[in-house]
Amino acid sequence: MPESEPLLLTQFQYELPDDRIARFPLAQRDQSKLLVYRAGAIQHKSFSDLPGLLPEQSFLVFNNTKVIPARLHFTRTTGAVIELFLLNPVSEGDNDELPISQAMERTGSVVWHAMIGNRKRWKSAETLETTLTTPTGNVIVKADWYNQDASTVRLSWEPAELSFAQLIQFAGEIPLPPYLKRDATDADRLTYQTVYSKEEGAVAAPTAGLHFTDAVFAELTARGIGHDYVTLHVGAGTFQPIKSEDVRAHHMHTEEVVYTTENVRHLLAHLDYIIAVGTTSMRALESLYWMGVKLLQSEPDPFRLDQEYAYQWSVTERPAAEAALVAVLKYLTETSRSAVVAHTGIYITPGYQLAICRGIITNFHQPSSTLILLIATLIGDDWRTVYNEALTHDYRFLSYGDSSLLLP
Template identity: 50%
Template sequence: MYRYKYLINNTMNEHSITDIKLSDYTYELPDERIAKFPLTERDQSKLQVYHQGEITHTQFYQITDYLPQGSLLVFNNTKVIPARIHFQKPTGATIQIFLLHPIAPTAVINLAMEVSESSIWECMIGNKKRFKKNDILQRTLQVNGNEVVVSAKLANEEQNHVELSWQNLSNDAPILFVDLIQSLGEIPLPPYLNRETESSDYETYQTVYSEKKGAVAAPTAGLHFTEQVLQKLQQAGFKQDFLTLHVGAGTFQPIKVENIVEHRMHNEQIVFSRKNLQTLLQHEGPIIPVGTTSMRALESLYWFGVKLGKGDSDFLIEKLYPYHHTETLPSRQESFATILNFMESNDIEELTGETEIFIFPGYQFKVCRGIVTNYHQPESTLVLLIAALIGEDWRKVYQEAMEKDYRFLSYGDSSLLLP
């Protein structure tokens, strides 16, 4: 098995990562432990609380009793779009198009939702060998009471870019992509659920606070929250903030290389408002992300502040960027202040960036002091992230979950991890 040696230098210490083996981050997950359907009541799920090595078992609706006093919970308010589309050729062959990222006329997901007439997306294409270069696939459907014809063709065969175009046959009113996709596509469930999407999934596979359409997978740590739990958190004095990270299909991508840093990390789009920065700057207590997506977004935001401090305003956090520093690094407040000053100086209300940050053991957390999260697949980037946060105790947490009959993965039970 491959052994990887990597040197990290930062203000806190000089840490040598050695012997990172993918096989060290696996566990046996029987299929029957994967929750194929959600519970009837979201907040009735089990909750395992890990606090500095000690473990407590409770239920999710009691999470307010275990959060650190003065915590700010940061939620991801992305909303899953029906990103799986089926077309049928005249020959009878079915072509499946899975939307990943918009390419043109804009790569900004929030803006891509408002496009009318045509859009190009990077896709995964099922049965691609039957989708020829000059093929034009078509469907006619009803969108908000209008008869609409939709066409799909390959815009770039090598890069799996598909151009979708649509025409309103009923009148001249423009049809926005966000409305089109609601009628055209279906909610894409994670592949490990190994079942067809059901009508109930359109509600249960969304968080109750989902708002910004554009994800192709749900930020599942948030599925346990109900309006009642959110209200209880507020009454208990826990602050809440909402950012956007549009979860991509790459979140399910297993690591297939022996050298984990050769794993091609998925790129995800993040959106922060000026209000987000102000809230983060004003808060002095612990910041607890709800889910790995919120954690990735917050830690990426810190590193964008580092880049800005060096005069680099390109908001792209490469997967190993955090591990390349020998200089003294700013505090989280200093980093966030740099970003806020940049936004104010340039009259920017909302900042859109991209991150492929790879958080694995040895990573020095700059923002997050814990996490609310589900239980993740063996040998996944998300298990590596959990191990980065709580060290070797990740094994104890997962073993406890197995022994206490917890439900695993997207529709499964929850944990609150506080190192």
């Protein structure tokens, strides 16, 4: 990580009153407020105004992941409730990651790494079981420890011909962010998804996209503003607060991301005009650049990126964005792949220079979070001015809150 000057946690804190946290969404997605920051100047608009506020030739990149009902509850014979919060699937036998798309297609059983609520009550040899009533009949779901030390659990079900994607819709609950401090409702199954969500596997929504509607997309098209979708399956680590005094000591979580050949071609065609819709899209785009750099350097495992790699390069020495993307496109073409599954632990902090993104559309984030660091990387100390403006003008904060367009 960069060593030029300390990055202290106190530099990324602000006072967020509890009543400014939006616990429920607005009735109409695109009627949220939109704070526009453009080279230091600030305007207050409605999100429905967004298409007319974007720079000409802007190209938006969305994250089309879909939130799965990742919370499962089992009741022991004693009455104790065990909660499983599914994090990521693992391959049986070696405990390596299993691509989420493959896990969703599994029938009969699958193994997941999970956070376990009431863990001490669940005995090592005990099978948890529940029976669900569904429109097509009863479904029996069982949970057993797969590797207790590794917090992996085997889920099995009957009828076995159901896919895991089908099962989870019956068995699970939408995992709302902990800061909402409420139980999920049936309405959240719709409102905590973007209208363009497609690829199942996230345990948190890419919330910057929650404001987009068919009407906003139609206006973007009418103005000639193009867009594309990457898939980054948002993990629970996105809510993990920074606890170390030096923010560089924070351990950044890793998330699965899928890039297609078409993604790379679109990025190359619009390289100077790319705006990320959300912090997860920005993570995905910046990660792709560094994966291209790893390919240029003939490094092993180029599609796995840790949080340190980007900081090994000076800005003057690192390859151009075009060269990195061309390397990725060459790899996909030579290996006859239409897509690649990658894993990124990129940690974007002040001192990092963005390679792909020229701006971002994003919500207002928690104090002392890695997401605040990302915003500070983009607009410097002005992040504090932006957040003060939002607080002063009664903006709603966090997942179901209002939005911002940040153009440095």
